[in-house]
Amino acid sequence: MSETTNVQFSEREALLFHSEGRPGKIEIVASKPMATQRDLALAYSPGVAVPVQAIADDPATAYDYTAKGNLVAVISNGTAILGMGNLGALASKPVMEGKAVLFKRFADVDSIDLEVKTEDVDAFINCVALLEPSFGGINLEDIKAPECFIIEQTLRERMNIPVFHDDQHGTAIITAAGLINACLLTGRKLDEVKVVVNGAGAAAIACTELIKAMGVRSDNVLICDRKGVIYQGREGINQWQSAHAVVTERRSLTEALVGADVFLGLSAAGALKPEMVKDMAKAPIIFAMANPDPEIRPEDAKAARPDAIVATGRSDYPNQVNNVLGFPFIFRGALDVRASAINEEMKIAAAQAIAELARERVPEEVAMAYGVRHVFGPDYIIPAPFDPRLMEVVPAAVAKAAMDSGVATKPILDMEGYRQQLRGRLNPTNSLLTLAYEGARAHPKRVLFAEGEEEVVLRAAIQFKEGGYGVPVLVGRDDVPERLRALGVSNPEEYELHNSRHSPLVPQMVDFLYARLQRRGYLRRDCERMINQNRNIFGAVMLQLGQADAMITGTTRTWAQTMREVKRVIDPEVNRTPFGIHILVGQSHTVFIADTTVNERPSPEELADIAEQTAQVARRMGHEPRVAFLSYSTFGNPEGLWLENIRAAVGVLDERKVGFEYEGEMAPDVALNPRQLANYPFARLSGPANVLVMPGLQSANISAKLLRELGGDSMIGPMLIGMEKPVQIAPMTSTASELVTLAVLAAGGIAR
Numbered sequence: 001m002s003e004t005t006n007v008q009f010s011e012r013e014a015l016l017f018h019s020e021g022r023p024g025k026i027e028i029v030a031s032k033p034m035a036t037q038r039d040l041a042l043a044y045s046p047g048v049a050v051p052v053q054a055i056a057d058d059p060a061t062a063y064d065y066t067a068k069g070n071l072v073a074v075i076s077n078g079t080a081i082l083g084m085g086n087l088g089a090l091a092s093k094p095v096m097e098g099k100a101v102l103f104k105r106f107a108d109v110d111s112i113d114l115e116v117k118t119e120d121v122d123a124f125i126n127c128v129a130l131l132e133p134s135f136g137g138i139n140l141e142d143i144k145a146p147e148c149f150i151i152e153q154t155l156r157e158r159m160n161i162p163v164f165h166d167d168q169h170g171t172a173i174i175t176a177a178g179l180i181n182a183c184l185l186t187g188r189k190l191d192e193v194k195v196v197v198n199g200a201g202a203a204a205i206a207c208t209e210l211i212k213a214m215g216v217r218s219d220n221v222l223i224c225d226r227k228g229v230i231y232q233g234r235e236g237i238n239q240w241q242s243a244h245a246v247v248t249e250r251r252s253l254t255e256a257l258v259g260a261d262v263f264l265g266l267s268a269a270g271a272l273k274p275e276m277v278k279d280m281a282k283a284p285i286i287f288a289m290a291n292p293d294p295e296i297r298p299e300d301a302k303a304a305r306p307d308a309i310v311a312t313g314r315s316d317y318p319n320q321v322n323n324v325l326g327f328p329f330i331f332r333g334a335l336d337v338r339a340s341a342i343n344e345e346m347k348i349a350a351a352q353a354i355a356e357l358a359r360e361r362v363p364e365e366v367a368m369a370y371g372v373r374h375v376f377g378p379d380y381i382i383p384a385p386f387d388p389r390l391m392e393v394v395p396a397a398v399a400k401a402a403m404d405s406g407v408a409t410k411p412i413l414d415m416e417g418y419r420q421q422l423r424g425r426l427n428p429t430n431s432l433l434t435l436a437y438e439g440a441r442a443h444p445k446r447v448l449f450a451e452g453e454e455e456v457v458l459r460a461a462i463q464f465k466e467g468g469y470g471v472p473v474l475v476g477r478d479d480v481p482e483r484l485r486a487l488g489v490s491n492p493e494e495y496e497l498h499n500s501r502h503s504p505l506v507p508q509m510v511d512f513l514y515a516r517l518q519r520r521g522y523l524r525r526d527c528e529r530m531i532n533q534n535r536n537i538f539g540a541v542m543l544q545l546g547q548a549d550a551m552i553t554g555t556t557r558t559w560a561q562t563m564r565e566v567k568r569v570i571d572p573e574v575n576r577t578p579f580g581i582h583i584l585v586g587q588s589h590t591v592f593i594a595d596t597t598v599n600e601r602p603s604p605e606e607l608a609d610i611a612e613q614t615a616q617v618a619r620r621m622g623h624e625p626r627v628a629f630l631s632y633s634t635f636g637n638p639e640g641l642w643l644e645n646i647r648a649a650v651g652v653l654d655e656r657k658v659g660f661e662y663e664g665e666m667a668p669d670v671a672l673n674p675r676q677l678a679n680y681p682f683a684r685l686s687g688p689a690n691v692l693v694m695p696g697l698q699s700a701n702i703s704a705k706l707l708r709e710l711g712g713d714s715m716i717g718p719m720l721i722g723m724e725k726p727v728q729i730a731p732m733t734s735t736a737s738e739l740v741t742l743a744v745l746a747a748g749g750i751a752r
């Protein structure tokens with residue numbers, strides 16, 4: 001995306017995000033059934049004694065019988081939390097929990113945060129070293145320099161699993177990848193560039209070492225800390241800093257930057273001033289990587305030097321140079337070959353793989369569907385963390401480097417098979433939802449929130465606006481600005497508000513509604529009353545009159561009631577069957593269930609329409625559809641009275657010659673479980689179904705709601721499909737972020 005974007009949120013929102021529901025960001029879920037006494041007897045005593053003995057006899061089997069092989073500890077003592085400084089072990093917990101969930105989200109690595117309350121180097125080292133049996137790898141985090149160097153070095157020597165201080169090496173790898181590409185774009189050679197590194201701590205020293213190893217000349221790198229340039233002979237510098245001290249007359253950051261090609265900021269917010277940037281060389285490369293706030297804001301850097309290539313550590317500006325691009329995938333590769341360490345070869349392989357990926361074109365279907373233009377250039381020197389290709393490319397490169405350099409204890413024999421397996425580990429829905437959000441930011445639309453008096457709706461509207469996803473158009477009373485202010489909004493007057501009491505649009509709206517309903521038994525005054533008193537009708541007419549691009553409602557009335565109101569104003573699209581889809585999203589699977597909201601006893605043609613349109617939605621969300629028409633019966637067994645419609649629907653699709661797999665009638669276990677499906681070798685599904693077409697509304701709606709209430713996975717929807725205008729009716733229990741997701745899907749044309 002080329003536009004500069006800037007996600008904003010209030011402090012209240014950030015706290016609410018962390019406290020809502022279960023406090024914090026992680027929970028532990030059992031990976032084996034725990035339902036019966038037998039399960040418990042196997043999982044715990046006495047059954048557990050068997051793997052205990054096996055591991056005692058052969059320690060390598062711990063990888064077969066426990067979670068060790070996919071488990072990474074994120075460990076900190078909180079002495080250098082982001083760029084916020086030493087705030088202690090406990091305060092670092094939100095960051096460490098955050099890293100743990102990023103491991104899972106991006107690379108399906110299970111991870112747990114451990115905050116160790118000591119600044120004593122030996123105590124910390126002992127604590128971590130003793131944990132070796134528990135984990136497949138150790139990610140050290142936010143530990144200040146110089147202690148971090150001793151800690152990491154000693155632990156690498158003492159432990160037989162990868163120990164990786166991410167602020168050092170993760171950051172260095174991503175910085176190196178970004179630098180390679182920025183130099184390519186500006187026609188520079190690494191052995192000629194003059195670099196100023198601001199900050200002389202963990203990240204800065206590691207970045208300096210890696211870029212020197214890649215060819216940047218030692219006498220071309222100046223490092224600065226708060227006191228200025230680290231020159232040879234300066235008092236009070238440590239051994240890691242003195243290794244990079246140079247002979248120079250320059251003393252301040254300002255002096256250091258005169259004529260410099262590259263600024264690498266790994267220090268603190270605001271450390272780089274616009275006037276300093278002015279003296280840098282032509283087309284300067286500025287990586288302001290301090291978190292959460294960079295050394296200079298990109299807009300200020302660009303104002304001072306429009307010819308600059310600017311990167312930050314943040315996700316809300318172009319060019320995010322942040323270690324999140326590396327650590328999940330680097331550990332994925334290291335774990336998969338049971339590497340005993342993450343060595344230089346693996347780091348360089350990761351940096352090169354990431355740099356190369358940015359130079360390749362983003363897959364066309366992703367770019368087209370979401371209007372996201374990621375083309376190698378000054379605003380795109382590095383892939384975005386949600387780029388699904390990272391998961392395939394980086395772990396494979398790291399695993400290969402581990403094998404080639406002799407640290408892989410379980411080499412991968414079939415590399416192509418491994419890449420395929422990596423692809424299957426991630427659910428495309430996750431990355432496509434992120435891309436849908438990015439697409440919304442690139443093409444902001446006007447979304448009407450009809451129930452502007454509900455707190456949850458206002459919070460969704462705030463998130464929608466502050467996230468830059470579009471313009472919320474609120475329907476509500478005059479006290480809405482006051483309510484927005486109470487929710488932490490400082491500029492509520494910037495929110496567009498429509499109130500039927502004094503909207504100048506009302507006469508036009510009444511005309512529209514009356515023209516539509518006069519032959520359906522409504523008088524003009526009925527229409528006036530509906531416009532004045534019913535927010536869904538008011539909102540839907542606004543949508544019809546082109547005042548917004550999409551509409552979200554549903555939190556104050558039941559779904560059916562809301563649908564009745566909406567349908568008074570908005571028709572189904574010509575030749576389409578309106579219906580509803582619930583989408584069940586797990587870590588590695590997505591299932592689309594339809595029709596969960598509209599048609600009580602769909603005809604064969606309607607079932608076929610529902611299948612076709614749901615398959616299209618699945619494709620828009622990155623899944624190759626495999627449709628199962630569900631029943632209690634599988635291919636006529638048991639026989640029953642209600643199967644004809646379903647069989648006829650399969651026949652309708654046969655005639656239509658649709659371009660996706662479908663089959664039926666079949667029971668859900670046959671549709672979803674390959675072992676059951678194997679009993680029907682003639683069935684035309686190449687794998688478990690991901691689109692489930694239900695025989696009727698009873699079973700569909702009940703299943704969707706059961707799954708929402710009892711299932712562990714998250715549910716999107718119901719999405720309303722097939723209406724002439726993009727209107728979405730959310731469940732009454734929706735959270736603010738669920739409403740935002742529906743708004744983004746509706747505005748982006750994915751839910752239609």
Ligand SMILES: NC(=O)C1=CN([C@@H]2O[C@H](COP(=O)(O)OP(=O)(O)OC[C@H]3O[C@@H](n4cnc5c(N)ncnc54)[C@H](OP(=O)(O)O)[C@@H]3O)[C@@H](O)[C@H]2O)C=CC1
Pocket residue numbers: 079080081082083084142143144145166167168171198199200201202203204224225226227265266267268269271289290291292312313321322323324
């Ligand atoms: N984008 C990314 O992926 C990453 C970014 N970072 C960022 O890098 C920064 C440093 O992290 P880390 O190395 O772990 O921390 P450390 O505590 O190890 O190092 C901090 C260093 O920054 C220096 N510093 C602080 N303020 C200034 C300033 N105003 N001007 C010059 N130097 C300054 C300190 O110098 P002194 O000794 O004089 O105080 C010290 O050398 C943080 O902002 C962090 O968020 C870190 C890792 C990854």
Ligand SMILES: CC(=O)C(=O)O
Pocket residue numbers: 081082083142166167290291313322323324
């Ligand atoms: C990104 C990161 O690890 C940091 O800022 O410390």
Ligand SMILES: [Mg+2]
Pocket residue numbers: 082141142166167
């Ligand atoms: Mg960090």
